Structure formats: C-alpha cells, structure tokens
Amino acid sequence: MREDEGRLRFEIGARDGAARVGTIHTAHGPIETPAFIPLATKGSVRGLDTDEVAALGYQLILGNTYHLFVSPGPERIAAAGGLNGFMGWERATITDSGGFQVFSLAHGGVANEVKGSGRAGGHGSIVEIGEEGARFRSYRDGTELFISPEVSMEVQAGLGSDIALVFDECTPFHADREYTARSTERTHRWLARCLAWHGENGPQRQAVFGIVQGGVHEDLRRESAQAVSEAGVDGLAIGGTLGRDKEEMRGVLAMTAPLLPEAAPKHLLGIGEVDDLLAGIALGLDVFDCAVPTRLARHGVALAPDPERRFRLDLRKAGWQGNRDPIAAGCPCPACRRHDRDYLSYLSRAEALTAVRLLCLHNLTYMHELTRHARAAIEAGGYRAYADAVMAGAAPWEAAPIV
C-alpha cells in the first residue's frame, strides 16, 4: 500500500469466511462494499439521469478514459469541473484507463474473442501496441490517437475521478502463454510509469488501482499479483480475459483472489452476472463493474431469480402475453411495482424508450439489492447460505431479509 494514506481509506467491517463488508472512503463520499458498479462509459449511465442512479443507491460509477478522450475530450470535462461537474454526479467516480479498449476495439468484445478463432468481429481500430503505448484510430473521424500510460493518467487527472485505473493490456483469451507473459510484464512497466506520472502530476485526492494480469496461468497471476502489490497502489483490480467459460473463470479467480493483499480494496474488472458476483464476493472481492445488466436491459432482458435461465427473463421472446406477474415479486423497482410482464414485453418489443428505462432501473435495482443483501448476510454470518439460496432461485431480498 502507498505510504501517503488519506486520499483513499478502505475500512473492513464484518467478515464471513473470505467474504467481507467494507467501506471505501473517497472525497465524494463512501462506497459500501461489496458493490456493483454501473458503467457510465461515455459520461452517463445509458438511459438514466444521475439523480436516478443515486436514488437507486449507487455510490460509484465508472467512466472510460478512451471514450471520453475521443469525445468530448479531457479539457472540456476539466473545464466543467471534472467528470462530477460535467455529469452532474456528486458521488464517487472511477475511470477505466483505456487499456481494455486496446482489446475490445481489436476483437469486438469478450464473447467474440473467446468464441472466435482469431480476429473475428474486430473493429480494426487498433493500429499497434508497443512498449510506449497503443495507437488507435478514432472510430469517429479516423484520426489516429495514441494512449500511453502517461496519456491515460493525464486524461484521468483531467476527468478528476476518485479512482484511476492504470493503463494495461487486457490479454486476449487466444493469446499464448508466451505472449501473455510478455504482455503482463509490459503491463507492469506501464504500471510503474502510471504511478510515476501520477506521483508528480496527479490530483492529490485521486487514488490509483493497479491491475493484475497473467491470463489463465497461475504462475503469471502470482507474479502479477506480487508485482502490483509491491508497486504502491491504493487498490488492486483483476483484469484480463479469465478463460473460456465460467468454470475456467472461477478457477482463475479462486487462485488469484487469495494472492491479493488482504487490506486492499479488490476490484474485479468487467464481471458481472448474478452468479459471478456471488462467487466473487465469496472470494473476498469487493467491487464489480459490468456492462451486462444495463446492456441486457436495453436488449429487453430483465434480471430475475431464475438460475435455470441464467437469471435472465427475456421479455422480447414469445409467451408473455397476458402474463400479469411482475418481473420479480417483491422487487422494489418501478417496473416491478407498477407493471406486469405483459406490458413490459409489449413495450420492449415496441422499442419504446420507456421499456429501456424501466428495465435499466430494474436491472440496476436487482444488482444493488444483490449486494445490499449480501452485505447483510455477511454481517449476519450467513453469506454461504445466502449465496446458496440465490443460486437455488431465491430473490436477494428473500434470501437474506433485512429487518
């Protein structure tokens, strides 16, 4: 951990096995963990205004360096008072470094890269990755732009996020061990450069999280966890593609999580589904960000206590006509309080903006409830039973009622 404590304090409360309840204190307020973090990649949680996100109970949202760099640019955001002022969001922010875009713009996304055999689905927007950094071609106007560790930290300084993530390379699933090892080492050199730039120029109150890479290889993950731990960061994130499927991902996480320093906040990058959070929390991970809940909402899929269907209820599929049930009984969100599946299915298939909003509110409510009740379960010493109950089909609020 860094010597100069104060810009970010992480307080661990109750523990239940490896799972723990904690609070990350930032200049923009506390973040109670375990926490799910909605994505505000381009400066908004798609479909929602900031007051709605806050009303859902969220204390931290994630913005993206690459996208905000391309537009509207860090100067414009800095002039508006940073991401907080620009967005009108008073609570805490974390910014991703742009490292993931080196991967996603080249491969089109995690699923494409894992399922495809090579460059399937790529956007062709990555020009080259080298020791200095990565060259991109802007998808907006084709101009070439360069992001290095220093550029990333400078942009994040302009964004003024409470937590900055170091610039890394998200190693593809199909990369061989040799490439992953070399990439991970380069990520460590980039980490040192990020910290060096930030130490001299970064905002005092801005914390920096390092990112552990190493692919699916235990020795590389171990080396990376050690390197990041010793670098002097305020928290650690687990990055990289985590395997072919959930089983492999669980294995990678099970071997990686214990390698991280106990006292540090631990962020699992990009993961996100209901069962993933339950498993991650059990391993002592604290923070999870993911595009899935909000993306599924826009695609007509609601989260629901249905493990048989991967906790998804697809309102665009046939069969909801005349169904008077809410998405999830007992869910406190407006979609469930006021509407039934028949109506929501109709709205979503009609491509009504209201459907997008209602399902975003629902899915974010569901994720928030999942972590809120997980915290209660940990405090009560019953996390295992809680996770088992949710995995068996109980809603979070049924699995660990808060009295």
Added chain:
RNA sequence: UCCGGGGUAGCUCAAUGGAAGAGCUCUCGACUGUUAAUCGAGCGGUUGUGGGUUCGAGUCCCACCCCCGGAG
C-alpha cells in the same frame, strides 16, 4: 361502362425471358473493465385464376377475378 396503374413471403416492395429476393413482423440464439436501445440465425412462396407462346414465363399474349386512381 371506359381509360390508366397494380395484384410476388403475414406486411411494404424488388427481380434485361434464364436458379424467386430484401426490409419489417414472427421464432430462436448471443451479449461480462459498453464503437452494442445491438448483433446473428431461422421460419415463411402453386408469383390473383385459367389458358397460350417458348427449350425456359413473376416477366410476353388472351380471358376472367380483385384493388387503386381518373373519366362518364
């Protein structure tokens, strides 16, 4: 009644006489540090009816039946 236009997938419409297609709908699949209110796949046809010409007709010819517009 006459003149003109038109009948092709559930809908809106393509297809120099040479292997009947697209979009939408519908059904299904995908989505994990968001270029994604997105993407992919599938179902779906006696080309209005009956004749004719032709090696070959959605296409050309004849008759009839519908629809639209105009005239009376």
